[in-house]
Amino acid sequence: MLNEKIHTGPVETPKTVQETAPVVELPVQYPKSESNAQDIVKVVNLSKQFDGIEVLRDINLTIKKGDVVSILGSSGSGKSTLLRCMNWLEQPERGSIHLGDERIGINPATRKPLKYKELAKIRERIGMVFQSFNLWPHLTVLRNVMEALLHVKKMPKVEAEKIARAQLEKVGMSHKLDSYPSMLSGGQKQRVAIARALAMEPEVLLFDEPTSALDPELVDEVLTVMQSLSKEGYTMVVVTHEMEFARNVSSQVVFLEKGILIEKCPPEKFFTHPDSPRVRQFLKLDGA
Amino acid sequence: MDYYGWMQLLQGAWTTAWISMVSIALGVVIGLVIALIRMAKLPIIDQILGVYVSWARATPLVTLALFIFLSFPSFGINLDKHFSAILCLTLNTSAFNAEIWRNAFLNFSSGQKEAAEALGMRRMTYFRRIMFPQMVVMSLPALVNEMSFLIKGSPAIAVIGVVDLTRVTNRIAAVTYEPLLPILCAGILYMCIIGVLIKLQQMAERKANYLAG
Numbered sequence: 189m190l191n192e193k194i195h196t197g198p199v200e201t202p203k204t205v206q207e208t209a210p211v212v213e214l215p216v217q218y219p220k221s222e223s224n225a226q227d228i229v230k231v232v233n234l235s236k237q238f239d240g241i242e243v244l245r246d247i248n249l250t251i252k253k254g255d256v257v258s259i260l261g262s263s264g265s266g267k268s269t270l271l272r273c274m275n276w277l278e279q280p281e282r283g284s285i286h287l288g289d290e291r292i293g294i295n296p297a298t299r300k301p302l303k304y305k306e307l308a309k310i311r312e313r314i315g316m317v318f319q320s321f322n323l324w325p326h327l328t329v330l331r332n333v334m335e336a337l338l339h340v341k342k343m344p345k346v347e348a349e350k351i352a353r354a355q356l357e358k359v360g361m362s363h364k365l366d367s368y369p370s371m372l373s374g375g376q377k378q379r380v381a382i383a384r385a386l387a388m389e390p391e392v393l394l395f396d397e398p399t400s401a402l403d404p405e406l407v408d409e410v411l412t413v414m415q416s417l418s419k420e421g422y423t424m425v426v427v428t429h430e431m432e433f434a435r436n437v438s439s440q441v442v443f444l445e446k447g448i449l450i451e452k453c454p455p456e457k458f459f460t461h462p463d464s465p466r467v468r469q470f471l472k473l474d475g476a
Numbered sequence: 477m478d479y480y481g482w483m484q485l486l487q488g489a490w491t492t493a494w495i496s497m498v499s500i501a502l503g504v505v506i507g508l509v510i511a512l513i514r515m516a517k518l519p520i521i522d523q524i525l526g527v528y529v530s531w532a533r534a535t536p537l538v539t540l541a542l543f544i545f546l547s548f549p550s551f552g553i554n555l556d557k558h559f560s561a562i563l564c565l566t567l568n569t570s571a572f573n574a575e576i577w578r579n580a581f582l583n584f585s586s587g588q589k590e591a592a593e594a595l596g597m598r599r600m601t602y603f604r605r606i607m608f609p610q611m612v613v614m615s616l617p618a619l620v621n622e623m624s625f626l627i628k629g630s631p632a633i634a635v636i637g638v639v640d641l642t643r644v645t646n647r648i649a650a651v652t653y654e655p656l657l658p659i660l661c662a663g664i665l666y667m668c669i670i671g672v673l674i675k676l677q678q679m680a681e682r683k684a685n686y687l688a689g
Contacts, residue, residue: 325610
């Protein structure tokens with residue numbers, strides 16, 4: 189199975205032959221030949237502080253093509269920050285993040301931050317779905333999805349509209365093309381936001397608590413869409429509190445506690461016999 | 477009031493209208509530019525603009541008009557009275573508009589920007605396509621309000637000799653000895669000019685309902 193090939197952090201022992209690449213000290217440099225073509229996102233020794241408080245410490249995570257990684261943890265554990273670092277909405281102090289062979293945010297040759305233009309180029313390849321949807325309220329549903337195709341990818345209008353219609357069809361929003369976001373329910377807004385991200389054909393989709401702002405009865409329509417995306421083979425990283433989703437849809441579960449990655453394993457193991465006592469406590473596995 | 481009197485009145489209305497419109501157009505654009513520069517927080521320029529905004533907002537229009545009209549000739553520059561009037565109104569309204577635009581900047585949700593960034597949108601594209609259209613709709617009620625204040629404050633420019641809609645009523649009355657009719661007509665004409673602006677504002681508010689959700 190795919191998830192068994194996931195690179196593990198420094199503390200865990202490698203399970204397969206591919207994984208015998210040693211964990212190297214900072215600064216980390218991966219020779220081209222060693223980097224697996226299947227690796228889409230690679231987070232190496234990532235650390236991030238807010239006003240001197242460490243919110244992420246030495247995170248290592250490799251995400252392969254087709255993986256659905258759920259990031260769990262209590263509030264303030266740093267899971268959203270980790271996700272936001274992956275497309276440089278937050279800038280980490282140490283460590284690196286790679287998308288394919290490219291480093292995100294920093295020019296590896298000069299070690300300087302990327303120019304905004306170069307960063308935008310990489311961000312085109314990473315889709316993001318936010319907790320609060322962040323649709324553009326002055327544009328219709330269709331225009332929301334078309335906007336980046338027209339003005340980032342510079343597509344002709346006819347083609348952009350075709351793609352936008354197809355993506356909205358996929359998330360079940362074809363009947364609301366001409367509505368404005370304020371006329372939609374939370375679940376509908378989030379589905380439009382997913383279509384907007386999908387339209388750019390990203391290599392990886394990041395979901396930042398996509399169902400946390402929704403009424404309980406609207407959660408399922410969004411999770412259903414996400415589940416069908418996972419079946420289509422999209423690579424997804426999902427910060428969530430939805431245990432059922434993590435258990436049934438994801439191929440890998442990651443648990444963060446106070447900025448440290450303390451558990452990383454397939455959901456079957458995570459939800460039945462996790463190694464960390466903290467995870468057992470989180471899942472209330474030891475009984476009351 | 478004879479035919480000549482009516483023509484004078486309309487001419488006064490036209491003078492008020494075109495001087496106000498030019499000042500409004502300049503003031504809205506200059507106000508936006510000031511707000512943009514201030515949002516960039518350039519050290520010294522920001523402070524200079526801050527002082528300008530406070531000064532222009534605190535000075536009565538009549539004082540400002542007299543100051544401009546009297547001070548420039550002492551530097552050897554003779555200003556046309558219409559030009560002085562436009563300069564005076566523009567300096568005043570730009571300061572108020574700058575604050576209106578700046579407020580719209582400050583109140584804009586950061587989430588929309590993050591969504592644009594995450595899609596790889598450039599800053600300029602984001603401003604032009606996403607932020608600016610919404611800022612216009614959000615600010616329009618306050619901008620229109622400021623525009624109507626400008627028109628209603630415009631009789632101040634009579635002090636430097638511009639024959640505007642209010643001033644012209646004095647002139648007509650001086651001939652006809654009937655001050656009531658021309659001033660009543662002037663009031664109605666002011667209402668018509670401002671009525672056009674209010675109509676504009678209502679259209680914008682209807683559009684703004686979409687943005688509420």
